[in-house]
Amino acid sequence: MRRRSLFAAAATTFGTTAFAAGCGSPPKPTTASSKGGAERGRITYGVWDVYQMPAMEKAAREFERTRPGVSVDVQLTPNATYWTKLRTACSGGSAPDVFWMNGPNFGLYADNGQLLPLETEGPEAILDPADFPPDLAKLYRWKGTQYGAPKDFDTVALWFNKELFDRAGVDHPDDSWTWQDLITSAQRLTDRRRGVYGVGAPVRAQENYYNSIPQAGGWVLSKERTESGYADPQTLDGLQLWIDMIHRYRASPTLQQLTDTDATQMFQAGKLAMTYECSYNAAVFWADPALRGKVDVAPLPRGKHRASVIHGLANVVYARTPHPKLARDFVRFLSSRRGALLQAKGTAIPARNGTQQPWVDSMPKFDLKVHLDAVDYAVPYPISTNTAAWSHKELQLLSRAWSGNESLADVSRSLTKAMNQLLAQEGKA
Numbered sequence: 001m002r003r004r005s006l007f008a009a010a011a012t013t014f015g016t017t018a019f020a021a022g023c024g025s026p027p028k029p030t031t032a033s034s035k036g037g038a039e040r041g042r043i044t045y046g047v048w049d050v051y052q053m054p055a056m057e058k059a060a061r062e063f064e065r066t067r068p069g070v071s072v073d074v075q076l077t078p079n080a081t082y083w084t085k086l087r088t089a090c091s092g093g094s095a096p097d098v099f100w101m102n103g104p105n106f107g108l109y110a111d112n113g114q115l116l117p118l119e120t121e122g123p124e125a126i127l128d129p130a131d132f133p134p135d136l137a138k139l140y141r142w143k144g145t146q147y148g149a150p151k152d153f154d155t156v157a158l159w160f161n162k163e164l165f166d167r168a169g170v171d172h173p174d175d176s177w178t179w180q181d182l183i184t185s186a187q188r189l190t191d192r193r194r195g196v197y198g199v200g201a202p203v204r205a206q207e208n209y210y211n212s213i214p215q216a217g218g219w220v221l222s223k224e225r226t227e228s229g230y231a232d233p234q235t236l237d238g239l240q241l242w243i244d245m246i247h248r249y250r251a252s253p254t255l256q257q258l259t260d261t262d263a264t265q266m267f268q269a270g271k272l273a274m275t276y277e278c279s280y281n282a283a284v285f286w287a288d289p290a291l292r293g294k295v296d297v298a299p300l301p302r303g304k305h306r307a308s309v310i311h312g313l314a315n316v317v318y319a320r321t322p323h324p325k326l327a328r329d330f331v332r333f334l335s336s337r338r339g340a341l342l343q344a345k346g347t348a349i350p351a352r353n354g355t356q357q358p359w360v361d362s363m364p365k366f367d368l369k370v371h372l373d374a375v376d377y378a379v380p381y382p383i384s385t386n387t388a389a390w391s392h393k394e395l396q397l398l399s400r401a402w403s404g405n406e407s408l409a410d411v412s413r414s415l416t417k418a419m420n421q422l423l424a425q426e427g428k429a
Helices: 002-010 016-022 050-066 079-092 103-111 134-139 162-168 179-189 205-215 233-247 255-260 263-268 281-286 324-335 337-342 357-361 369-377 387-403 408-428
Strands: 041-047 070-076 098-101 156-161 197-199 272-278 295-298 308-310 314-317 378-380
Touching: 041 050, 041 324, 050 070, 050 324, 050 337, 098 103, 098 324, 103 387, 134 378, 156 162, 156 205, 156 308, 156 369, 162 179, 162 272, 179 197, 179 233, 179 272, 205 233, 205 272, 205 308, 205 387, 233 387, 233 408, 255 387, 263 272, 263 281, 272 281, 295 369, 308 369, 314 324, 324 337, 369 378, 387 408
Parallel strands: 041 070, 041 098, 197 272, 308 378
Antiparallel strands: 098 314, 156 272, 156 295
């Protein structure tokens, strides 16, 4: 839930002009160091998730323990205002020394000189990309340079209500399911007299169509980040699945219903038998004692291919920090096995390979290994320099097809044209 609102906020953020005003050479460190010793001083760490604050505070205190004379101030900014405040702080030279970054916003910061490079080789290496899921490490690599150290990741899986399945006499989903199994079961599970639908088909990128598009063999963005994939017939197949769930199979609430009440909330209320959800919502479901024993998770049904989009947050260093070495040292610690394990029982899956099991063990009633196994067939979250610009247009236009007010073919033509124009503008910036 928290990241979904974050992605929506990204669509209303900023262009490159505001960043240009904040670019420039990083100031020299002003904090004195002990003779021949490690740097001392205070650094700030910007985060947005209140649920992860205890884990982040714990990591900060542990880093301080290993570095006498160093303090880390963890600063929480609610995700509704995080990007607006960060933009202003970056332009004014007062951003946190280290802060959280996500995929949709990464391109703007990296392309406009707001982030310090993170070494990946040699004695000064901050991280080894091989220690993280490949697509996640690549997400924070820009024009051949690593700027983000993966902090956590999320994959998408099929969450289902066991009670609703059993009442309808439908077998629980498993790794053999295909799109046809999803469709057939969703129809059987739909009971309009009770206000229950088989599956939710909202216009959600990360949870829904960024998975079904690659499953159909389509693509959102070219590898060069210069061309839209929304004219590809296979991409349209991946979108049509959700439109048909609403209008052809009548196994999902309408777009208006899903706008009035979020699909995740409908699932929690027992009004959806199935929903595509990111792994971080496992903690939301676990926190509800009445729901905990009713739901479980299975792999996403496969189309022509099996796929689950992978995304995750990264720790980045502000280019104008007065403490570049200390900030990098903190990111190195957060990226270490020790640092990852400190957050393993939080709401997100630690990104470092081999540190995820405590997350699974913290919610034993759920088959959370499904989300970890999805890394093997994961596809990267599509981003460009200014993802927010075209993702806003994407949501706006696709909603017309979801509502049934405009054909998918017409929407595809409009979206392809608009997206290609925006991508071309990125190349000229």
